[in-house]
Amino acid sequence: MANASKGFHELFRVIFFDLGSTLIYFDGDWDETFEHANLALGQNLNFLGVDVEPTVLAAEFDRRIKIYYEKRDIDLIEHTTEFVLKDLLDAVGFPNVQDDLIRSGLGAWYSTFQTHWRVEPDAVSALTGLKAMGCRLGLITNAADASDVHTLVDRAGLKPYFDRIWISASVGVRKPHPRIFEIALDSFNVKPKEAAMVGDSLNADILGANNVGMASIWLTRRADPKENDKYRTRVYPDEVLTRLSELPSLLANW
Numbered sequence: 001m002a003n004a005s006k007g008f009h010e011l012f013r014v015i016f017f018d019l020g021s022t023l024i025y026f027d028g029d030w031d032e033t034f035e036h037a038n039l040a041l042g043q044n045l046n047f048l049g050v051d052v053e054p055t056v057l058a059a060e061f062d063r064r065i066k067i068y069y070e071k072r073d074i075d076l077i078e079h080t081t082e083f084v085l086k087d088l089l090d091a092v093g094f095p096n097v098q099d100d101l102i103r104s105g106l107g108a109w110y111s112t113f114q115t116h117w118r119v120e121p122d123a124v125s126a127l128t129g130l131k132a133m134g135c136r137l138g139l140i141t142n143a144a145d146a147s148d149v150h151t152l153v154d155r156a157g158l159k160p161y162f163d164r165i166w167i168s169a170s171v172g173v174r175k176p177h178p179r180i181f182e183i184a185l186d187s188f189n190v191k192p193k194e195a196a197m198v199g200d201s202l203n204a205d206i207l208g209a210n211n212v213g214m215a216s217i218w219l220t221r222r223a224d225p226k227e228n229d230k231y232r233t234r235v236y237p238d239e240v241l242t243r244l245s246e247l248p249s250l251l252a253n254w
Contacts, residue, residue, distance in 0.1 A: 011254050012215065014188045015130055015247075018175075018199030019141040019149065021222035023123045023244070024156050028116035037112035038062045044108035045089075048101050052092050061109075064088055068144075076177040078168040081106055081144045103147075110148040119156035120221075122245040127161040129248035139165040140184050140197070142174045142204055164188065175201075176208030185212070196238075198247065200224070202231035210235070217241060217250070 017023055038061055042054035050057065061084070068084050071077075082102055089097050130137060139162050143149045146169045153159045166184045168174040175181070185195060192213035199205025200223045209216040218237035221244075239250060 012135065012194060012196045012251060013190045014136045014138055014185075014195040015251070016138045016140050016181075016184060016195060016197045016209075016214075018197075018201065018205050019139060019143070019152065020117075021200040021224070022120075022198060022205075022219055023158060024117050024119050024152060025222050026113075026116050027118050028113075033113055033116060034062070037109045040112050041085075041105050041109040045101070045105045048104060050089065050092070050094055050097075050101075057088075057092070060092070061085065061088055072144075072174060076174045078142070078144060078172055078174050080169045081109070084144075106145060106147075110145060110151070114148070114151060114155070117152050117156070119158065120244060122243055124157065124161075126244035126247050127158065130251070131161060133248060133252065135251075136163050136188060137161050138163060138184055138188065140175065140180060141166070142168045144169050146170045175204035176211060178208070178212050181208055181212045181214065185214075196251070198241075198244075202228045202235040202237070206237045207231065207235045210237075215239075215254075217247070219244065 020026070038058035039054060041061055042057035045057055046052065046054045064084050064087070065081065068079065072079070085102055085105060086097065089095070127137060139153070141149055146167045149165070149167050149169070153165065164184065164187050166180060166187070168180060171180045171183060173179050185192060188195070196215035196217055197205055197209035198217045198219055200219050200221075202218060206216040206218050216237045217239045219241050221242050241247060241250065
């Protein structure tokens with residue numbers, strides 16, 4: 001651990017955060033919400049003129065989005081939900097659909113999930129504490145739609161705390177791919193050793209940070225055991241926290 005007598009700004013000029021299950025959490029039943037979201041998308045598109053039964057559209061989107069999720073976890077390429085939806089509409093005979101229809105359908109889909117996201121009770125106080133210590137803050141999140149991320153960040157009241165937000169949907173690759181971390185570091189003009197990453201995923205957040213030479217801090221409060229257990233014996237964070245409220249003190253005494 002670094003010398004605690006050094007000033008905070010001399011250790012880490014930037015702290016990066018993950019979003020979901022780190023700063024905000026999902027309070028609904030994921031499978032049930034997914035089913036409702038698919039139907040909302042199908043109904044929205046049918047209302048706007050896609051002459052396919054809403055339940056059929058919902059089922060096909062469900063099938064395609066799950067295939068996409070599995071593939072992106074392997075190749076770390078983020079093609080976005082917009083890409084998946086356009087491909088689906090082309091397959092059912094509606095090519096070259098206008099962007100406003102696409103956004104309407106995706107808006108209906110994402111709004112179903114958005115009602116279940118809540119900000120962590122200690123998120124704002126932790127971010128406020130870090131800003132008071134002179135730290136610059138960035139967000140690096142895996143998400144298939146940039147608009148959805150900005151909506152979630154806005155609704156949680158977190159956007160004023162972040163100097164930069166990097167979303168895999170905009171970058172084209174997902175954590176732990178080094179490129180998304182490198183782009184984020186370059187945007188702040190800092191070296192990896194001058195930054196730390198805070199997140200709930202040993203694979204996406206901790207491995208990603210470790211691979212580019214950043215400090216890594218694993219937040220375990222919402223960490224998914226099923227996702228993380230397979231990495232416990234080969235991915236090691238520099239520090240482990242159970243609550244965001246512990247973070248300012250940890251960094252001040254690093």
